[in-house]
Amino acid sequence: MGRQAIIAGGSIGGLFAAVALRQAGWQVDVYERTGVELAGRGAGIVTHKTLIDALLAVGADISDLGVQVCERVAFDKAGGRVATIPFPQVVTSWDRIHQILRRLIPDRHHHLGRQITGYTQTADRVTALFEDGGAAEADLLVGADGFRSAVRGQMLPQVQPVYSGYVVWRALAQEADLPEAIRSDVFPAFGFYAPVGTQIIGYPIAGTGNDLRPGHRRYNFVWYSPAKAEKLTDMLTDGSGKQHYISIPPPLIRDDILGQMQTEADAMLPAPFVQILAHSERPFFTPIYDHHAPVMAAGRVALSGDAACVARPHVGMGVTKAACDALALARHLDGADVVQGLAAYSAERVPASGVAHHRARDLGRFIFDDSVPNPDGRSNPRLDEIMRTTAITVG
Ligand SMILES: Cc1cc2nc3c(=O)[nH]c(=O)nc-3n(C[C@H](O)[C@H](O)[C@H](O)COP(=O)(O)OP(=O)(O)OC[C@H]3O[C@@H](n4cnc5c(N)ncnc54)[C@H](O)[C@@H]3O)c2cc1C
Numbered sequence: 001m002g003r004q005a006i007i008a009g010g011s012i013g014g015l016f017a018a019v020a021l022r023q024a025g026w027q028v029d030v031y032e033r034t035g036v037e038l039a040g041r042g043a044g045i046v047t048h049k050t051l052i053d054a055l056l057a058v059g060a061d062i063s064d065l066g067v068q069v070c071e072r073v074a075f076d077k078a079g080g081r082v083a084t085i086p087f088p089q090v091v092t093s094w095d096r097i098h099q100i101l102r103r104l105i106p107d108r109h110h111h112l113g114r115q116i117t118g119y120t121q122t123a124d125r126v127t128a129l130f131e132d133g134g135a136a137e138a139d140l141l142v143g144a145d146g147f148r149s150a151v152r153g154q155m156l157p158q159v160q161p162v163y164s165g166y167v168v169w170r171a172l173a174q175e176a177d178l179p180e181a182i183r184s185d186v187f188p189a190f191g192f193y194a195p196v197g198t199q200i201i202g203y204p205i206a207g208t209g210n211d212l213r214p215g216h217r218r219y220n221f222v223w224y225s226p227a228k229a230e231k232l233t234d235m236l237t238d239g240s241g242k243q244h245y246i247s248i249p250p251p252l253i254r255d256d257i258l259g260q261m262q263t264e265a266d267a268m269l270p271a272p273f274v275q276i277l278a279h280s281e282r283p284f285f286t287p288i289y290d291h292h293a294p295v296m297a298a299g300r301v302a303l304s305g306d307a308a309c310v311a312r313p314h315v316g317m318g319v320t321k322a323a324c325d326a327l328a329l330a331r332h333l334d335g336a337d338v339v340q341g342l343a344a345y346s347a348e349r350v351p352a353s354g355v356a357h358h359r360a361r362d363l364g365r366f367i368f369d370d371s372v373p374n375p376d377g378r379s380n381p382r383l384d385e386i387m388r389t390t391a392i393t394v395g
Pocket of ligand 1: 008010011012013031032034038042045046094106114115117144145146147148149150151168170222286304305306307313316317319320321322391
């Protein structure tokens, strides 16, 4: 039997780590706290050559990966085109990547409804502790349990996510529901709207069941919107008055918060995007937080993906970064002592993650750059840089 690994978290970072380690001969068990197979509400994911190479490296079948877009287009407040650049890229969805990786992991090694609360370790073994009182022992524990990671909470309690001052609203509209003018002018491209103080990006993704046929796809709407800490507190409070910590499950977002968002959208956004929003399924928001762990390993325990470092979504690197972590983890452990291999993994991936983390913060800062009047998205001095460096590989 090969060496044994336990993965905390069965989202994309956890599955990538699992398939990379399995390929290197490890016996891997994934423990996901959610009790049902995960679904990402169709959230869009931009692919890069690095991500496609990583998927191929772990033996994934990437046929029908997503929708091919050919150009990036910036719009102004009136809905006119400000800039167009050729920029071929495949855009896919969280569900598609998850599905591709999930099928590489046998069900008997994939455990739903198991929450890891902490761990103990000796020189030779590590034991994961579960909320249900259970425990499991292995040679390696990987914390791929997201930006609120319990594994990181034990390893590095001083590392806490810091709120950035803005949230991202996301929504999906069915291609078939959109007016013809939007289907022809806005839908096919990777779109931007970049005035001072807010930003939209949007692009087509597959429809339900990875349907890539024209007319059956969906538009992925992503809107960065400022929200001061007090406003965020209100946004995180559900209809029963319960205040949620850090993020709120989408179904619990209050109707009056959705109403306020719609009013702001009507006032601030170009008409085509307001219409896309109006044709969308229930929108939801995610507050944008930062954190970057100074180390990604301690003894036999490693961190990967968002548990180790969040790169704000502007770089579209979260999945790619998690994939790079997974491949580096398997490579550094190949034939190596676990503790030494993890130390080398951490030394490589902390600075690499930092590049994506800092670049993403820069792109976030550009949204609020008011050095030049730009109320309508026509005069953004960094428009070309934003269009060329959003959602590309860095680090
Ligand atoms: C608006 C937006 C757009 C994005 N766009 C892109 C993009 O275009 N390209 C891209 O690459 N990335 C993008 N990302 C980022 C990407 O979604 C994440 O970075 C990526 O999914 C990282 O996943 P992860 O597995 O590390 O963490 P997560 O996806 O957060 O998963 C953590 C998992 O661990 C589970 N878990 C948590 N705690 C425990 C525990 N104690 N025990 C067991 N299980 C636990 C959770 O239930 C969850 O399933 C975007 C993010 C946002 C918000």
